[in-house]
Amino acid sequence: MSSAWTSSAARRVLAVAGLTFREARRRWVVVAAFVMTLGYLGIYGTGLYFASKDIMSVAGGTGMDEIALKMIGAQMLSLGLFPSSLIVGLVAVFASVASISGDLDSGVAHAVLTRPIRRSELVLGKYLGLAFMLTVYSLLVMGAVVAMAVGFVDAPTDNLVGALALFVLEPLVLCAVAVLGSTRLPTLANGVLCTALYGIAFIGGIIEQIGSLIASEVMLNIGILTSLLMPADAIHRRAVAELLPPAMLLDPAGGGVSFSASAVPSGWMILYAVLFPAMMVLTGMWVLKRRDL
Amino acid sequence: MIIRTEGLTKVYGRGKIGNDGVSLSVGEGHVFGFLGPNGAGKSTFVKMMVGLIQPTSGRAEVLGQPLGHVAMRGRMGFLPETFRYQAWLTPRELLAFHGRLLGLEPSAVSEAAHRVMAEVGLAEEMGAKIKSFSKGMQQRLGLACAMLSSPRLLFLDEPTSALDPLGRRDVRELLVRLRDRGTTVFLNSHLLSEVEMVCDSVAMIDHGRVVADGPLAELLSGPCEVEISLAGPWDAADGAPLGGASIISQTAERVIFGLPTEDAIPDLVAALVAAGARVVGVRRRKRDLESLFIETVGNEHRE
Ligand SMILES: Nc1ncnc2c1ncn2[C@@H]1O[C@H](COP(=O)(O)OP(=O)(O)O)[C@@H](O)[C@H]1O
Ligand SMILES: [Mg+2]
Numbered sequence: 001m002s003s004a005w006t007s008s009a010a011r012r013v014l015a016v017a018g019l020t021f022r023e024a025r026r027r028w029v030v031v032a033a034f035v036m037t038l039g040y041l042g043i044y045g046t047g048l049y050f051a052s053k054d055i056m057s058v059a060g061g062t063g064m065d066e067i068a069l070k071m072i073g074a075q076m077l078s079l080g081l082f083p084s085s086l087i088v089g090l091v092a093v094f095a096s097v098a099s100i101s102g103d104l105d106s107g108v109a110h111a112v113l114t115r116p117i118r119r120s121e122l123v124l125g126k127y128l129g130l131a132f133m134l135t136v137y138s139l140l141v142m143g144a145v146v147a148m149a150v151g152f153v154d155a156p157t158d159n160l161v162g163a164l165a166l167f168v169l170e171p172l173v174l175c176a177v178a179v180l181g182s183t184r185l186p187t188l189a190n191g192v193l194c195t196a197l198y199g200i201a202f203i204g205g206i207i208e209q210i211g212s213l214i215a216s217e218v219m220l221n222i223g224i225l226t227s228l229l230m231p232a233d234a235i236h237r238r239a240v241a242e243l244l245p246p247a248m249l250l251d252p253a254g255g256g257v258s259f260s261a262s263a264v265p266s267g268w269m270i271l272y273a274v275l276f277p278a279m280m281v282l283t284g285m286w287v288l289k290r291r292d293l
Numbered sequence: 294m295i296i297r298t299e300g301l302t303k304v305y306g307r308g309k310i311g312n313d314g315v316s317l318s319v320g321e322g323h324v325f326g327f328l329g330p331n332g333a334g335k336s337t338f339v340k341m342m343v344g345l346i347q348p349t350s351g352r353a354e355v356l357g358q359p360l361g362h363v364a365m366r367g368r369m370g371f372l373p374e375t376f377r378y379q380a381w382l383t384p385r386e387l388l389a390f391h392g393r394l395l396g397l398e399p400s401a402v403s404e405a406a407h408r409v410m411a412e413v414g415l416a417e418e419m420g421a422k423i424k425s426f427s428k429g430m431q432q433r434l435g436l437a438c439a440m441l442s443s444p445r446l447l448f449l450d451e452p453t454s455a456l457d458p459l460g461r462r463d464v465r466e467l468l469v470r471l472r473d474r475g476t477t478v479f480l481n482s483h484l485l486s487e488v489e490m491v492c493d494s495v496a497m498i499d500h501g502r503v504v505a506d507g508p509l510a511e512l513l514s515g516p517c518e519v520e521i522s523l524a525g526p527w528d529a530a531d532g533a534p535l536g537g538a539s540i541i542s543q544t545a546e547r548v549i550f551g552l553p554t555e556d557a558i559p560d561l562v563a564a565l566v567a568a569g570a571r572v573v574g575v576r577r578r579k580r581d582l583e584s585l586f587i588e589t590v591g592n593e594h595r596e
Contacts, residue, residue, distance in 0.1 A: 008396045015393040019379070026381055107377035111438060114343040115394040116367040292305075292346040 012117045016125025017132065024095050024133045033091040034137075040087060041144050044080050048152035051076060055153065073155035074244050080145045081243070085170060085236050088138045089198060092171035095133070096178035097191040099126045100284075104293060105187070113293065120285035127179050127281050134171040142167040146243070159242040166239035169273060170232050174198060176277035177230065180284040184291065197230040205233035205263075212263035220263070227265065231273035234265040294354075295321045295446055295477050296342065301351035303337050303501075311337030313501035314351065319494070321445075324468055324478045326492035326509075328485065328582075330590060334501040335481040336374050339448050342479070343371045356446055367395055370444035374451050374481070376435035380424035384410060384434055387423065388441055395442050402441075409437040412470075414463060428455040436464070440471075447471065450481045465491050489582040499590045513580050519550045519558055521565065522574035535564060549578075 024030055055072060100123065103109035113119060142164060149155035157163070177197060181190035208223020210216070227234035241264040296319040303311035312334045319325045329335050340346045341353065344361045358365040378387050385406060392402030410416050413433040418426070426434065432455040439447060453461045461484075468478055468491045482488050488495060489509070496506035505512060519538075523546050538550040538561050550561060558577065565572055 011396065012394050015390060019390055023379070023381070107373060107375040108379055110345060110373045111371070111376070111378060111391075111435070112394065113345065114366055114369070114371040114373075115391060116364050116396070117394050118363055293340075 009118070009121055013121050013125040013128065016112075016117075016122055017129035020099070020126050020129025021133050024130055027095060029094040030091065030133075033087065033094070037084075037087055037091075037137075037141055040083065041141070041148070044084075044145065045148045045152070048076060048080075048148050052152040052154075069154065070156045073149065073153040076153045077146065077149035077155035077157075078240060078244055080149060081142075081240055082236070084141050084145045085138075085167060085239075088134075088141055088167070088171050089174050089232060090195075091137065092130075092134050092174040093178050093194045093198060094191065096130050096175045097182055097194060098187040099130060099179050100182040100288065101185065101187045101190060102182070110293060119288045123179065123183060123281060123285045123288055127176060127277075127284075130175050130179070131172050131277075134175055135168050138168050138171050139164065157243055158245050163239045163243035166235050166242060166270070170235045170239070172277050173230075173232050173235065173273060173280075176280035176284075180280040180287070183284040183288040198232055201226050201230035201233040204229075205237060209237075209263040223263065224269070227269055228272065231265075231269065231276055234269050235273050237263065238265045238270055294318045296325075296353075296355050296479065298353040299351055301338070301341060301353050302349050303334075303341060303346065304349045310334075310501045312341070312348075312498075315498070315501070315503055317496055317503065317506065319477065319479060321477050322472065322475050323493045324472050324480060324491050326488035326495040327479065327481045327498065328483065328488055328495055328586065329498035330483060333498045335483075335498060336450055337501070338498070339371075339450050339479065339481055343369065343448055367442060368445045370439035370442060370447040372432075372435045372439040372447075372449045372452050374454070376432060378423055378431070378434065378438065380422070382423055383420050384415065384423065384437070385419045387434070388438065391438055391441055397442075405441055405443070406437075409440045412440065412467065413437045429457065429460055432456060433460070436467070444476065446477045446479065448479045448481075451483070452480070453482075453484065453487065461487065485582040485586055495582070497586060497589055504589045505585070509582075512585060513582070515554065515580070517552055517555050517558075517580055518578040519552060519561065520574075520576045520578055521548050521550065521562070521570075521572060522546060522576075523548065524571040524573050527565075527568075527570040535561065 055069065100109070103112070109122070113122060146155075146157060146160065146164075150157065174194065178190060178194045181193055185193065204223045204226025207219050208227070211219025211221075211223055246264070296317065298315055298317050301312055301315040301317075305311055315334075315338060317338075327335050327338065337346070341348050341360060342355055344363075344366065348360065353360050355362075356365050356368055379390075382390070388406035388409070389399070389402055392399070392405065395402075397405065407416070407419070410419055413436050415430065415433050415437060418430065418434075423431065423434065432452065436449070436452060439449065453464050456464065465487065468480070471478055472491075472493075480488065480492065492509055494506075494508050495512065497504050518541060526545050527548070535550070537553045537557055541549040541551045543549070552558060552561065555577065558575070562572060562575055
């Protein structure tokens, strides 16, 4: 393979990625999600604002100590993280489920793929375009949640950069699975499958957490297995743990580890999750290359 | 030969046959017509040529390369039968995107885009949204997009399906211009008169098999029919030697003869006159693509 061909391959991938990004911004699911996200952030922010006023008045009266206040802040932040990453995850799925299948159904892909472009370049370009949009979007949403919690209720943050990186990784994982599915499945079936996988990962995460609480080996393994199948929820739990280490979430009343922070996925699981999108996209390239269009 | 296939076969899922042992050769610079009724396998063949589907068996070479050669597609253009383009783009944006896929410089793309849009009569629509286009305009845009790279070989799958008679004439003229510039055009069509007007060579396909192929002039030569009008009755039993001619039908004043070649017409007329027939009119019935098509493909009713 000559280097000229490689560099023009990069140009083709970027051309597809750019068009995919522009198209994604126009999709109604993305626009609707954007509006919903704004609404959600508005409600969360308003809640935090009034909570902060109440906390101030209570704290002022009772002389609540600094640590207790931090813990309340941490709890408020942790409350906001799950719904927002759920929204981001669903946007990732629905923005990506039709990425290849939609173009194949409409016939747009036939004009594109008879150009001197490899099918793998199309898959990669589609993924990169969507990944770029989802990176910006998830950074904005998760960043806004953290910023509001810090600003209103003085929530503590530990490894902020690491946590944000993981919050970005989560939609990238979901997007990669949806792109893979769209190389083979009809859009609707792919949407159902990806949402179901996301749900299974979430349930697997709960099973793993309960397993860790009651020290059940079987339940832990079920959780790990579902995380291998779809690491989105594992990434989320690790991200929360990075942002708010379990110690910060200790109930101020004493004892009891907060539910969501137990069973923190291992570094190996995170490494797996980082490699996961690449595996999915490579598989998608392989699938599309072999099929009749 | 710019296209050469040998025994190209495509079997779809559940044993459905798309192409069955298609062996074709297309010479450079020709407008090649690929004819057949709906479902005959025309689109299947073209999709294999442009690399959208994989043949089940057989061999093929396009532009001197095996099927699926990626860089070769830069010298090839394709108008799909179900043409659709990103409706939210303008032609300028669409052609710029395709130009980037072709590896053209932006200035070259813009120049080529104006040229091909003018060629299909859409020069004014460069900045309009594609979704506002009529079906016919979208088909013209598809033609422009297929011609963007000034391809050596252009595959057009039913390029006039959405056009009115004037639009069809425009496309015929376009094909002739392309041929004059040396472009080879592979034209899928079920419109016989269209093919007859522009094609140098044709192949006919039915049920996935090629049933006739060759230069148009050759296919249309061969057996012909002559209608001879007579003043007064004439009886074939009079014993005039008719050469190779056979009587296809006969009324009191009109006989239709079948002849092996057109060259036999003067001898037939001479023989009739010599036998005392009072010939008042001789009309050669031209063999056209339609009669050839009906002969070879048959008259059976299909979809
Ligand atoms: N994707 C497909 N799967 C199964 N059968 C197909 C497919 N595409 C075409 N066929 C069948 O192959 C035959 C040839 O189709 P096609 O090449 O589209 O014909 P044409 O273009 O001449 O109308 C038809 O019988 C058609 O039903
Ligand atoms: Mg067809």
